[in-house]
Amino acid sequence: xxxxxxxxxxxxxxxxxxxxxxxxxxxxxxxxxxxxxxxxxxxxxxxxxxxxxxxxxxxxxxxxxxxxxxxxxxxxxxxxxxxxxxxxxxxxxxxxxxxxxxxxxxxxxxxxxxxxxxxxxxxxxx
Numbered sequence: 001x002x003x004x005x006x007x008x009x010x011x012x013x014x015x016x017x018x019x020x021x022x023x024x025x026x027x028x029x030x031x032x033x034x035x036x037x038x039x040x041x042x043x044x045x046x047x048x049x050x051x052x053x054x055x056x057x058x059x060x061x062x063x064x065x066x067x068x069x070x071x072x073x074x075x076x077x078x079x080x081x082x083x084x085x086x087x088x089x090x091x092x093x094x095x096x097x098x099x100x101x102x103x104x105x106x107x108x109x110x111x112x113x114x115x116x117x118x119x120x121x122x123x124x125x126x
Contacts, residue, residue, distance in 0.1 A: 007043035008036035009079045022049050027118075031111035032084040034118040039079045039093060045071040055112055055119035077102065087111045 006017035018040035020026035021033070028034035034053060041049040047068035054062050075096040083090040090108040097103050109123040 006036075007040045007076065007079070009081075010036065014040070022046050027116060028053075030084075031087050031109075031113075031118050032081060032089050034111060034120065035081070035084075035089040035091060035109060036079065038120060039076070039091075042067075042071045042074065043076045047071065053118070053120055055114075055121050058121055073098075075100075082106075083108075087113070 004014050006012050006014040006019075008018050010017050018037040021028050021037040022041060022044070028037050038050060038053055041047075041053075045068060047064040050067040050071075051059070051062065051064045077094040077096065080092040080094070081089065082092060088108060088110055091106075093105040093107075095103055095105065106126040107123040108126070110121040111118050112121050113119075
């Protein structure tokens, strides 16, 4: 039985938090839930989920291979949600760079819901 806390910072067990989204047995109900599940997907190296939750109009700049490479080459430390609204989530994702120095990815992301599913559109970096 998997009792590891979810990487998204919810303090729930991964099995009861982001894993059902990753396994496509549930759909993220909010933009924030999708953001958290995408962060967790980077941590667990689930490139298919990242690709599938990127809006089809924005996939040209992304690839499953690129997502996987990014996930494999980054040591993610924690996620902090700064602000969340219906379709916008501002977050800070803490990670170690290649020199093992802590850095922060600060982004305000835009999401779109279509047919009951949320998708990542784009983001502004700070």
